[in-house]
Amino acid sequence: MEEIFRETAMAYCNGGSEEQKQDTKKFFNFLDKDGDGILSMQELIDALNCDNEVFMKFDRDNNGTLDFQEFITLNYAAAVNCRSKFRHNHSVFMDNLSLLEKQRQSSLERDPMESLRKIATTYYNKGSEHVKQLVKEFFNSMDINGDGQISLHEFLSFMKEEGYSQMSNPFFFKVLDKDGNNILDFDEVLMLYYVMRSGRRFCEGCGCFLDGMYLTCVSCFETDAHSFCICFDCYCDNKYIHKHSNFLDNFALLEMKRQEALKAKKAPKSAPQCGQYECNLSGGCGIHVLFGVTVECIPKESE
Template sequence: MEEIRRAAGAYYENLPDEEKRNARFSFNEMDKNKDGKINLDEYVAYLKKDNNTVLPSLFTELDKDGNGTLDFDEAIVLYYIMQSGRAIICQSCKTFLAGAYFTCSQCFFNDDDSVSTFDVCCDCYGGKKFRHNDGHIFCDNYTLLCRSRSATQAAPIQKRTKVLNILKKGLQVAGITSSDLEGISTDIGDGIGDGEGSSKSNCSIM
């Protein structure tokens, strides 16, 4: 979780002023009793209002000092998780995936309209504590990033836009946001993201 905290801090420091105001607005909206901190009931109510899946165990992880509430710095980690697409849950043990995890590459690169993926924590993957389609190949999220770039660069020029659009549907599973795709798109040329299937990255789980 500490890696996520550092990423969230760096993410917030580099936000434009308007986005920082949005983060503060989200915190104030969550803080129903206006005491400057978020308790568990406020956390649950805030996430439930948009039909998000609620993990009370994540609240405990966010509460770094263990005082039972989230101050603004702790809540920024939740804001980052929701905005960046890092809200990934193990399909086996249903825990929040804060670090390295494994993703089914066939599900990830599926070129139909499905955006679902199959992700498991290292413990469940290493202990074979999950059930999935036989013969499917799993990659850790960092390897998946490298293979995603390789797949894009290996595609013929006329097919690269389609390949990138497929990747955009699943790249946030590896904690990659649309801004991270800019490094890939510079190698592909103009028109990236304009093709069919392009969508804005978002998060609807937590």
């Protein structure tokens, strides 16, 4: 019976994905504190808080250590034992780190422009008739031959004529062309309109369109007419040339500006001091501050 259980454990391990096999090996190496390729009784007890009986049960050759195959049997037994302790409708489980990584990879595989398309569509649907008319006029101004669709030639001609040099390239046209049919329909041009109106940026390092999170130079944002924005890859790899070094991602920058606005709002307004001014209300300038009354305070004449 024990031999069948060991064979089942090995089959379960060998039939798993490469990621699962690597995770099992990593766990074994984590327990193997001295790195000798085997687990001593003390290493197992210290890590898993188990008793000697458990160790001896899986020490098949009774040599006082567990090799990797013996550990696989122990690992499988623990998994089987855990499953028998609860009832649930589903059988697929993942540890929290693996689940987060899977979600991260899934987000990377999604179309990064999809969120912008949804925002642009909502912006149009909830907009006023004036906004909708502006979008239609924008589309018609690009549709040179009036066939109800925008070709690459029409797109490039419009961008060049309007002075949008960063957008005037075939790569950005492909970014907008969701269905890949080499033309832009009204919905795809709608997203372009939203991108232009909302001030979306291109990376100053590699020139890619910044569709999600990016970094902005705080100094240029506050003082220059043109803000300096770069993608995370260019920022991490120092693939940019700029005179300032203070960068924040777009969400952090927005929060910083919000906090500054709140701080300014809460700051007490400066009021004339009664020692320097004569008030035309009884009680002096304190009344102005207390009730928010705006009155003229006359400077005292110098004695």
